[in-house]
Amino acid sequence: AVRQRLNVFLQDSFGIECVWEAEDSRGVRFRFQKEPPDLFLLSLELQGERISDLTRDLIRDAPCAILLLEGSSACDVSTVFDCLGQGATDVARLPAHPLTAKPEAWTNLRTRFATLKTLVGRDPGRGLVSTAGDLSGLLDLNSPPIVALGASTGGPKALATILNAFPESFPAAVVIVQHLDAHFYQGLSEWLAHGSRLPVMAVDAPVTLEAGTVYLAARPEHLVISPGDRLSFTREWPELVSRPSIDVLFRSLAEIRGARGVAALMTGMGRDGAEGLLALRRAGFYTIAQDAPSSVVYGMPRVAAEIGAATTVLPLDRIGGRIVEKVQALIGSDRETGTPV
Template sequence: MTIKVLVVDDSNFFRRRVSEIINASPYLEVIATANNGKEAIDMVVKHKPDVITMDVEMPVMDGITAVQKIMDLVPTPILMFSSLTHQGASATLDALDAGACDFLPKKFEDIARDKQEAITLLQQRIQMIARRRVQRVPEKKSGLVKPVANVATTINPTLSRLQPKNDGHEVAIKSTATHRNKASGKSYNVLAIGTSTGGPVALQKILTALPQNFKLPIVLVQHMPGTFTKAFSERLNSNCKITVKEAETGDILKPGCAYLAPGGKQMLIAANGQIKIHEGNEALNYKPSVDITFASLAKSYTNKVLAIILTGMGADGRDGARLLKSKGSEIWAQDEASCVVYGMPQAVTKAGIATESIALDQVAKRILVELKHE
């Protein structure tokens, strides 16, 4: 059974290009196209697609408004296309707040080393979010919007490169991790969080719930382009009680401050809490990489790290989390039901690395309990 896709963009050339890529996959089929948000809403109601690809900037009705209305009328997984500019990043983050699941740059060469890799990535992204049923849930305090996923993702063989190995059919791994309602008694010097697809909304939900006097410094690794991490850190800082900034070389970890790894680079943390940002190996798939940052924390903070893996495609973070656990640090994972994509959390859970599997709306509360925060 193919995944039905609606392609929305005001450029006829781009609609045709994206449609050709989608239809080249045996698992995907473009059932309709639209050239603005208003047409998109009509097409969604008429055709009920499994996934929508949506441009941010369009005449008549822009993509952000269209996402809001679609999530109110017929909640559907939406993949946004955006320009890699600060303004484009801000608009895309607005679309994610409104309920979109994920985004990709409009210039495919910005996300891949060659044409075939870009084609494969787009097809995989659509497949990964296709089986997530989402609903628009306004946040009371910050006005943010959370897409809630509650159906297991169907995995096709073509996804094996990015997804932890499974039986080839449905990801339905039941976590053996337990969820405690009281502190473990461990002590920590840093909180580290790694995430990818669905991460911007997940991080907003967690960080906005933390108090201004939060006891620990926070290290954040989100798969995201450089222009997006700058805009995202600014948005988080304006919405949170804690301080949030894009990390820079020379920053020293301080309690109550979160440091977001800059896109396109790698972030290392030294034993004295000093941050080092560098270009990293070009061969690495992820820049920033959760594995790289977590590995540096395992070396510098050993058993004093509380690390959490949130929603995301692939298995980045598994090896770094394994190193942290071998040093005595604590590893948690987001549970499957609340993930947009249960790839990264599944990887650490299935490997027996995570000690707890926690619903997104319980993560902040669980952190505060673990740290005995007053």
């Protein structure tokens, strides 16, 4: 009955018809071999095997966009991020009582599905992002270096790998935009913190950056940086598919921070972050794009490499070490010139 209600919702909201259903993971594997879909809705309560293992195999054998569905019962947050790390595109919540839910109860699923459908159907064009507000372009050498990271599909696992490479005494502030349903940002910050020597903060209000802390954007609005290393949110650029947008953060950082930082764009669908990474490179940042073999989806980093936004292209297991190396070089340069650190 719940699946029937979901089918009605998809038909009414998007004109999409479900081509097949499966009761368990064995059925999913069989149907995928016979008729692989363009979009696949995967319940986190599906029986038969670990959902993350199933996700990994589906992405490997028949790549498609996978939207995870969280039902009424609470799921293990690590399962969600394991699946996202294996290549699931996004996660959404079903209404608590789908059969009797009012239309507004379907808002979360409608929003996530619309974003997913847009990403699969087209890449947003260039030129949608301008600089974030009236920024001064001031280079503040008294502030710690900033490491800016952007990721989408497959991002949680990539971010965990990179953060694990940072030492406890890491002298930079780390700012992350990961495309995800806002409901799961707090859980993602806790999940990332388990494998990180640095504290990880889910940012949903303005905050001033400090060295040795990881800041994860945790509101469905664009994260920007302003003079004084102040992170805040803006509702400008509502036309952008992803909120928060990696491009918006990177562009604002390029305007404010000058040449003191490192940025990396990792696995993900579409092109968000590529133009912003180019702006950072032109501003003097050392910029990195993840390579194709180690990316779950080689979309965003591919565009970055093609437009010359990346100083270098690296496999995932080398990105963290390279960031540490470049941050240490920045700190060493500051000491040589007598700049406070």
